[in-house]
Amino acid sequence: MSTDLTASKRTALYNKHIELGAKMVPFAGYDMPLQYTGLTPEHHAVRDSVGVFDVSHMGEFAVKGKDAEALVAWICSNNISKVVDMQAQYNCMPNDEGGIVDDLIVYRWSAEEYTLVVNASNIAKDWDWIMKQKDAKGFDCELEDMSDDISLMAVQGPNAAKVIQKLTDIDLDAIKFYHFDAGSCAGSEDVVISNTGYTGSGGFELYVWNKDANMVWDNIMEAGKEFDIVPCGLAARDTLRLEKGYCLYGNDIDDTTSPMEAGLGWITKFAEPFNNQDYHKGLKENGVNRKLVGFEMIDRGIPRQHYELTDAEGNRIGEVTSGTQSPSLGKAIGMGYVKPEFAALDSEIYVKVRNKNLKAKTTKLPFS
Amino acid sequence: MNFPENLKYTKDHEWISVEGDIATVGVTEFAQGELGDIVFVEIETEGESLDKDEVFGTIEAVKTVSDLFMPLSGEIIEINSGLEDAPESVNESPYENGWMIKIKLSNTSEVDDLMDVSAYKDLIGQ
Numbered sequence: 001m002s003t004d005l006t007a008s009k010r011t012a013l014y015n016k017h018i019e020l021g022a023k024m025v026p027f028a029g030y031d032m033p034l035q036y037t038g039l040t041p042e043h044h045a046v047r048d049s050v051g052v053f054d055v056s057h058m059g060e061f062a063v064k065g066k067d068a069e070a071l072v073a074w075i076c077s078n079n080i081s082k083v084v085d086m087q088a089q090y091n092c093m094p095n096d097e098g099g100i101v102d103d104l105i106v107y108r109w110s111a112e113e114y115t116l117v118v119n120a121s122n123i124a125k126d127w128d129w130i131m132k133q134k135d136a137k138g139f140d141c142e143l144e145d146m147s148d149d150i151s152l153m154a155v156q157g158p159n160a161a162k163v164i165q166k167l168t169d170i171d172l173d174a175i176k177f178y179h180f181d182a183g184s185c186a187g188s189e190d191v192v193i194s195n196t197g198y199t200g201s202g203g204f205e206l207y208v209w210n211k212d213a214n215m216v217w218d219n220i221m222e223a224g225k226e227f228d229i230v231p232c233g234l235a236a237r238d239t240l241r242l243e244k245g246y247c248l249y250g251n252d253i254d255d256t257t258s259p260m261e262a263g264l265g266w267i268t269k270f271a272e273p274f275n276n277q278d279y280h281k282g283l284k285e286n287g288v289n290r291k292l293v294g295f296e297m298i299d300r301g302i303p304r305q306h307y308e309l310t311d312a313e314g315n316r317i318g319e320v321t322s323g324t325q326s327p328s329l330g331k332a333i334g335m336g337y338v339k340p341e342f343a344a345l346d347s348e349i350y351v352k353v354r355n356k357n358l359k360a361k362t363t364k365l366p367f368s
Numbered sequence: 369m370n371f372p373e374n375l376k377y378t379k380d381h382e383w384i385s386v387e388g389d390i391a392t393v394g395v396t397e398f399a400q401g402e403l404g405d406i407v408f409v410e411i412e413t414e415g416e417s418l419d420k421d422e423v424f425g426t427i428e429a430v431k432t433v434s435d436l437f438m439p440l441s442g443e444i445i446e447i448n449s450g451l452e453d454a455p456e457s458v459n460e461s462p463y464e465n466g467w468m469i470k471i472k473l474s475n476t477s478e479v480d481d482l483m484d485v486s487a488y489k490d491l492i493g494q
Contacts, residue, residue, distance in 0.1 A: 019460065038405065325428070
């Protein structure tokens with residue numbers, strides 16, 4: 001996880017976190033809760049029942065107008081034309097240099113109205129990038145940065161739907177995975193309820209106006225009592241996503257990584273043109289020079305970001321991008337880029353941990 | 369939080385119990401709380417003589433890894449082998465089952481430089 005020591009922005013729920021005794025850390029320009037009672041109980045609450053995350057630091061851009069769809073399709077790697085109204089889609093924005101500006105979720109309200117949800121650390125960069133693309137191609141649409149007006153709460157876990165269903169008349173069963181609806185929820189008249197998340201345990205994400213954020217949080221906590229709901233911090237968010245093999249921008253993908261290298265071919269579709277498409281198509285056809293893989297430790301030790309990956313002789317083959325002790329699996333896991341010849345399942349690789357080369361093997365994602 | 373009166377402390381959040389020229393070392397309750405769930409304690413310096421402030425091992429929590437520093441100079445004569453299978457002892461029992469090393473001191477006058485409990489509590493704002 002990257003941290004920004006100059007952080008000072010607060011989410012609308014900041015005082016809530018302080019009251020709850022959260023350990024706060026600077027993250028992507030915000031003071032964010034790292035953990036409340038502890039990473040492990042928070043992690044297990046999400047896997048076993050339900051937890052709630054304040055992820056209001058995420059950015060939201062509205063795109064409206066005649067060419068809204070054309071702009072979104074041009075900047076995004078996935079097939080935007082496949083997305084129907086009230087559906088969401090995971091995407092990345094390819095840059096001009098073969099890397100990724102950001103990964104994001106695209107929400108389609110209609111062909112002339114989209115919301116893009118981007119990483120907090122990239123809000124300014126993404127805004128500039130999208131405006132540049134819009135102007136260069138002369139797309140007729142308007143952009144609005146709504147990041148400072150919107151709070152986002154992720155209610156995640158097998159009991160998340162039961163909790164939220166108590167708080168809304170909208171039938172949550174009717175909102176399929178990567179779809180969304182909008183309406184009254186948890187005391188607020190205007191909530192976007194999205195069947196999405198970053199934990200792999202199911203659940204919903206609620207987009208709420210800042211003025212309603214504390215009320216919605218309190219109502220979620222109250223409704224979740226019978227399921228022992230707990231507030232969860234960034235630390236649990238990271239272990240939960242890593243167990244599922246989800247990429248984290250800044251760790252596993254960045255301005256220099258192609259989605260084809262990062263295992264994101266499934267969101268990189270060449271049926272429709274997008275920025276710098278030919279480069280990534282070339283990688284698909286001719287092969288990549290490095291590949292993001294999951295691995296688990298065989299020797300005792302924990303991989304961390306930027307640790308070197310080597311072959312049995314100690315020759316460098318790549319670098320760790322994310323690593324942790326997995327709370328659910330009880331073993332040390334990681335992701336990293338390796339030369340393609342080490343990317344096959346069960347390849348023996350080594351992680352350089354404090355000048356010792358510890359044995360590991362590549363595994364399927366999600367980890368199991 | 370509990371900080372026993374009879375122990376000495378360092379700015380690196382270690383505690384030291386001195387008996388004659390033998391010092392037992394671990395990390396404080398504050399330190400284990402800051403680190404979070406400890407999953408791995410690696411000490412491979414048994415039998416080595418190290419100076420004060422040198423690294424004698426590392427402690428890994430789920431999210432972080434920290435070096436362990438010698439609070440006093442001397443020879444590491446014993447390590448807590450129980451931590452290999454039960455690193456969580458450092459969280460659960462930092463002053464007893466979670467002890468880490470015993471040092472045979474080479475310069476007992478260094479003990480005078482360690483913090484007492486009130487100085488340590490001031491350091492962490494308790």
